Amino acid sequence: MTDHGITGYGAYVPRLRLERGAIAAAHRWMAPSLKGLARGERAFCSWDEDSITMAVEAARDCLGSAPRDGISALTLASTTLPYASLLNSGIAAGALALAPSARLVDMGGSPRAGVTGLAQALEGPGEALLIAADRLRARPASTQEMAYGAGAAAFRTGSEGVIARRLGAGAVSAAFIDHFRATDVSHDYFWEERWIRDEGYAKLIPPAIEAALAEAALTIADVHWFVMASPLRGAASAVAARVKFAGKIADGLEGEVGYAGAAHPLLMLAGVLEKAAPGERILLIGFGQGAEALLLETTPALETFRPARGLGRVIADKVVTADYLRMLSFHDEIELEWGMRAEKSGKAALTTLYREADQLSAFVAGRCQACGTAQFPQLAYCVNPACQAPSAQFDALPLTEEPARVLTYTNDWLSYYPAPPMIVGFVQFDVGARLLMETVDVGPEGVDVGTPLRMVFRVKEPDKARSFNRYFWKATPIAKGA
Numbered sequence: 230m231t232d233h234g235i236t237g238y239g240a241y242v243p244r245l246r247l248e249r250g251a252i253a254a255a256h257r258w259m260a261p262s263l264k265g266l267a268r269g270e271r272a273f274c275s276w277d278e279d280s281i282t283m284a285v286e287a288a289r290d291c292l293g294s295a296p297r298d299g300i301s302a303l304t305l306a307s308t309t310l311p312y313a314s315l316l317n318s319g320i321a322a323g324a325l326a327l328a329p330s331a332r333l334v335d336m337g338g339s340p341r342a343g344v345t346g347l348a349q350a351l352e353g354p355g356e357a358l359l360i361a362a363d364r365l366r367a368r369p370a371s372t373q374e375m376a377y378g379a380g381a382a383a384f385r386t387g388s389e390g391v392i393a394r395r396l397g398a399g400a401v402s403a404a405f406i407d408h409f410r411a412t413d414v415s416h417d418y419f420w421e422e423r424w425i426r427d428e429g430y431a432k433l434i435p436p437a438i439e440a441a442l443a444e445a446a447l448t449i450a451d452v453h454w455f456v457m458a459s460p461l462r463g464a465a466s467a468v469a470a471r472v473k474f475a476g477k478i479a480d481g482l483e484g485e486v487g488y489a490g491a492a493h494p495l496l497m498l499a500g501v502l503e504k505a506a507p508g509e510r511i512l513l514i515g516f517g518q519g520a521e522a523l524l525l526e527t528t529p530a531l532e533t534f535r536p537a538r539g540l541g542r543v544i545a546d547k548v549v550t551a552d553y554l555r556m557l558s559f560h561d562e563i564e565l566e567w568g569m570r571a572e573k574s575g576k577a578a579l580t581t582l583y584r585e586a587d588q589l590s591a592f593v594a595g596r597c598q599a600c601g602t603a604q605f606p607q608l609a610y611c612v613n614p615a616c617q618a619p620s621a622q623f624d625a626l627p628l629t630e631e632p633a634r635v636l637t638y639t640n641d642w643l644s645y646y647p648a649p650p651m652i653v654g655f656v657q658f659d660v661g662a663r664l665l666m667e668t669v670d671v672g673p674e675g676v677d678v679g680t681p682l683r684m685v686f687r688v689k690e691p692d693k694a695r696s697f698n699r700y701f702w703k704a705t706p707i708a709k710g711a
Contacts (some may be wrong), residue, residue: 233353234394237385239290240540246270271487276647277688284362287381302357306342323590343491344515356387363490378487381494399440402519441522457514458493465639569643575692595623603661
């Protein structure tokens with residue numbers, strides 16, 4: 230029988246990082262105890278990022294240049310999906326240019342959703358893509374604001390090139406409520422930490438681990454890595470000690486990322502796969518109204534797979550800020566006076582989005598077969614005045630992975646933009662296409678003519694009156710080593 234397992238993985242963490250010390254300093258007048266949690270940085274989403282855009286970036290890291298036509302299913306797991314009555318995974322599938330026949334599923338309701346989704350994907354058969362992404366918000370001055378972060382992780386499963394296979398799984402469901410958030414509320418409500426540790430983690434996780442080990446006919450001594458995510462520092466070490474685990478505890482990514490909800494255990498798993506050797510066993514834990522344990526074993530093929538960027542490079546590619554109010558603005562925690570220019574309506578033409586989906590979602594230009602001219606958007610005829618061949622003679626030319634650079638740029642402080650200044654100008658692709666684009670997540674060094682760029686999937690314009698986002702691609706500078 231052909232093995233079925235993980236064939237690829239990828240990760241994404243927002244480039245923006247906030248110094249935790251800035252949060253503590255802002256609240257020292259009323260919550261001086263936050264100073265004790267003020268170590269390191271936490272990731273936060275820019276105004277144009279959400280769980281869908283992060284999911285797309287993680288999947289791109291996982292898939293790289295590999296063919297995607299064999300992927301028969303996509304599951305997007307998140308507790309912060311932007312839409313309650315619209316297929317969020319459908320937007321991601323369009324951006325990733327998956328086949329229209331792929332089965333699409335949104336999964337949520339618990340931070341355990343990412344681990345559950347991976348467990349289901351590993352049951353097979355066929356090729357599947359599981360992405361977990363979360364953009365968590367927390368009430369200002371709460372301990373969650375210090376602990377939370379954002380990120381996404383993606384895993385491809387199938388039967389060719391398996392880098393990690395499933396050995397066993399176990400689950401325990403219980404009406405244990407450590408936190409909750411109603412559908413029309415922005416912030417989680419948490420119960421007391423000692424209760425969560427003593428009655429939740431300590432009593433619900435061990436039986437799930439025992440079930441996974443029993444299925445694999447192994448003991449805890451046979452496990453090399455322990456992966457458990459929690460917003461509570463030290464929780465993973467405490468559970469590992471309780472089950473007498475003596476191996477390596479996965480990096481919790483607290484210092485530079487923060488807790489990323491349903492995505493976090495899978496982000497940690499991606500980090501472990503970057504370090505693990507073939508033949509090592511990994512115990513992955515998910516927690517939420519019970520617990521889920523998944524036991525994996527790496528294969529020799531692990532040494533041949535590399536994500537496009539990888540978690541280590543993604544974390545290192547950062548823009549650090551002490552502007553606490555920037556995060557509050559991007560998270561809609563404060564309402565700023567943007568002036569009359571901000572009063573424009575952003576109503577999207579849904580008919581246009583549908584008719585041009587083949588170009589807009591996956592950023593597909595056209596290359597004229599007659600003269601080789603690359604152009605976006607694709608018009609009825611070739612834009613080369615000496616050619617003007619009909620569009621029926623164009624070849625599809627996706628631009629998402631094509632090298633590009635800044636041709637011209639302007640720092641616009643006059644137009645309304647949620648993260649001023651708006652840096653806009655012409656982007657020149659090496660394949661010949663040239664178009665006007667926004668450049669985002671620019672650090673203090675700015676950009677210049679010739680700055681190398683890569684494409685990122687983002688919210689192009691939010692329609693706050695109708696709660697609808699129009700998505701498209703933007704450019705971002707490529708940092709050295711990123």
